[in-house]
Amino acid sequence: NQTPHSSYLRKCISLAEQSPPRPTNFRVGAILLSRKDEDPTGLEDRILSTGYTMELAGNTHAEQCCFSNFAAVHNVPEDEVAAVLPNEPGRKLIMYVTMEPCGKRLSGNAPCAQRIARTREGGRRGVHKVFFGVKEPETFVGESEGCRMLSAAGIEWEHIAGFEKEILTVAMAGHENSEAEVNAALGQGRQGTNVD
């Protein structure tokens, strides 16, 4: 199967490993790219931006940094990124994230599913699909709402199995008893399901 998902998730894990460990969030990595329609191999992908948790100042999430970095290159603030994202016929915007985009944040900051949904403002196609390696564990906000919010915004999502333990180990490295938390999250039985 010549899908590029595994190599992108491995790249996202490397990004997540650059995130400073904290007990109050997860270390996550994200990639934004443009993919040619009908190109399952991803050989014609164009990487647009990357991000990892707390890459940028403040309590920032990987997906948020991914958009902020792209917006900065185009001299607009992150909340105007929709206007500068490519909107080309024959190509679609795709995101790879180690973890399901958050639907709620304990800090109250705008969740990433909302930021992703906002890329479709102004009738632009915005992000078409999000691939992630794990559902968000229930550590902070209980049952995650991210996938439901993406679906509600007409954005497809898909869980790519096979990297759960690795992704969770990186994500929870700053947590107390992280090993036990990783195993609990793996056992939650929510990993590996494609239904939200």
Ligand SMILES: Nc1nc(=O)c(N)c(NC[C@H](O)[C@H](O)[C@H](O)COP(=O)(O)O)[nH]1
């Ligand atoms: N998809 C995703 N990318 C991230 O970069 C990140 N850190 C999380 N983490 C989700 C988790 O639910 C929140 O980190 C907590 O709810 C605390 O909220 P804050 O991060 O302080 O806003 N999720």
Ligand SMILES: [Zn+2]
């Ligand atoms: Zn988030």
